[in-house]
Amino acid sequence: MTPTPLVLASGNAGKLREFHQLLGPLGFEVRPQADFGVADVEETGLTFVENALLKAREASRVGGLPALADDSGLEVDALHGRPGIHSARYAGEPRSDERNNAKLLEALSAVAEGRRTGRYWCVLVYLRHAEDPVPLIVQRSWEGEILAHPRGEAGFGYDPLFWLPDQGMSVAELAPEAKNRLSHRGRALQALVEILREAPDRR
Ligand SMILES: O=P(O)(O)OP(=O)(O)OP(=O)(O)OC[C@H]1O[C@@H](n2cnc3c(O)ncnc32)[C@H](O)[C@@H]1O
Numbered sequence: 032m033t034p035t036p037l038v039l040a041s042g043n044a045g046k047l048r049e050f051h052q053l054l055g056p057l058g059f060e061v062r063p064q065a066d067f068g069v070a071d072v073e074e075t076g077l078t079f080v081e082n083a084l085l086k087a088r089e090a091s092r093v094g095g096l097p098a099l100a101d102d103s104g105l106e107v108d109a110l111h112g113r114p115g116i117h118s119a120r121y122a123g124e125p126r127s128d129e130r131n132n133a134k135l136l137e138a139l140s141a142v143a144e145g146r147r148t149g150r151y152w153c154v155l156v157y158l159r160h161a162e163d164p165v166p167l168i169v170q171r172s173w174e175g176e177i178l179a180h181p182r183g184e185a186g187f188g189y190d191p192l193f194w195l196p197d198q199g200m201s202v203a204e205l206a207p208e209a210k211n212r213l214s215h216r217g218r219a220l221q222a223l224v225e226i227l228r229e230a231p232d233r234r
């Protein structure tokens with residue numbers, strides 16, 4: 032099969048690393064949107080789906096290629112779903128994982144262990160071209176609990192605070208291959224690639 036060229040509609044280095052690890056071996060020629068000078072779009076949607084569509088459309092329009100976008104975030108039950116679609120900008124500007132994590136710990140300081148449940152969401156949108164009327168959309172979640180102190184160095188974002196009871200470790204303590212196999216993003220991408228494989232006309 033000829034490699035499918037693809038613009039990755041993300042400016043997040045952690046996501047780009049995971050997408051490269053996952054898509055590289057699968058017959059995609061992946062290029063980050065920065066290669067085409069695509070600027071970050073304003074994420075004005077109320078849902079992950081809307082924001083992922085905005086990002087994919089802009090990257091495909093500017094890059095002139097099919098585009099894959101990821102809009103993702105952390106939904107915490109005790110915080111009524113926050114930070115949710117605002118996960119990247121939870122602690123305001125300048126954006127930083129450290130400040131976001133500190134704000135999350137503060138918001139949960141009075142919430143006891145056992146009630147600190149939540150999940151990552153990932154919505155992937157694949158567009159064949161900027162005006163594709165039939166976007167491919169896949170969403171997956173990943174259940175966990177929010178720790179009271181960070182653990183581990185791997186991953187990005189909220190990973191040092193996201194505890195996986197089944198694994199007995201935080202996401203930032205998982206090897207990258209394990210995160211890719213288990214994560215919201217990894218599993219959404221596996222499903223999306225499967226759809227593209229079975230329906231080559233969707234590429
Ligand atoms: O929009 P792009 O350019 O892709 O990059 P971004 O970082 O702004 O991405 P989002 O708007 O989708 O916001 C997602 C945020 O959710 C968090 N997040 C999503 N997936 C994560 C993961 O696998 N591990 C840790 N945090 C994650 C992290 O804070 C991200 O910045």
Ligand SMILES: [Mg+2]
Nearest residue numbers: 071074102119
């Ligand atoms: Mg963003």
